[in-house]
Amino acid sequence: MKKLLLSATTLVIMATALPAGAQFQKSEDAVKYRQSAFFVMGQHFSRIGAMANNRAPFDAKAAAESAGVVATMSTLPFAGFVEGSDKGNTKARPEIWAERAKFDSLAETMQQEVAKLEVAAQGGNEGEIKSAFGAVGQSCKACHDDYRAR
Numbered sequence: 001m002k003k004l005l006l007s008a009t010t011l012v013i014m015a016t017a018l019p020a021g022a023q024f025q026k027s028e029d030a031v032k033y034r035q036s037a038f039f040v041m042g043q044h045f046s047r048i049g050a051m052a053n054n055r056a057p058f059d060a061k062a063a064a065e066s067a068g069v070v071a072t073m074s075t076l077p078f079a080g081f082v083e084g085s086d087k088g089n090t091k092a093r094p095e096i097w098a099e100r101a102k103f104d105s106l107a108e109t110m111q112q113e114v115a116k117l118e119v120a121a122q123g124g125n126e127g128e129i130k131s132a133f134g135a136v137g138q139s140c141k142a143c144h145d146d147y148r149a150r
């Protein structure tokens, strides 16, 4: 019981110490955080892509679920692009920090396209999902072309 209480208290303290505007203990944590968010987003985006490209049977419910995950994840990675995190195990190009406004605006465009994909997926219309999927893909590529190393 005492141990349980202690861990509950620790959790509360941790939650207070880490407000929404994610702060990271070290630069590697920020890199891991953004890569993990991108990874999960990419997995669910690919599931919709498999349907859009007829590699998997269309499943409206699964598409809507994945679109929801993509929408949530799409807001997360960018807090991980903290100053000085262009080094180490990362494909982020240093230009991100020199051209932050452009980078942020590409992120915003992607989030807007993802929001449209989510609406389309909730509507369940296969054609609309496909075209929204394509627009999101373009918005991913627009940033990767300039800011992600191969």
Ligand code: HEC
Pocket: 031, 034, 035, 036, 038, 039, 041, 042, 043, 045, 089, 090, 091, 092, 093, 103, 104, 106, 107, 110, 136, 137, 139, 140, 141, 143, 144, 147, 148
């Ligand atoms: C505003 C820029 C930007 C946008 C928009 C963007 N990405 Fe990325 N993405 C990056 C950068 C930069 C990296 C490299 C991160 C690193 O290695 O630190 C990355 C890495 C990734 C990775 C590799 C993660 C890993 O395992 O290391 C995946 C997968 C990915 N992005 C998927 C997507 C998808 C899917 C979209 C669109 C829905 C998208 N990204 C939109 C900039 C962007």
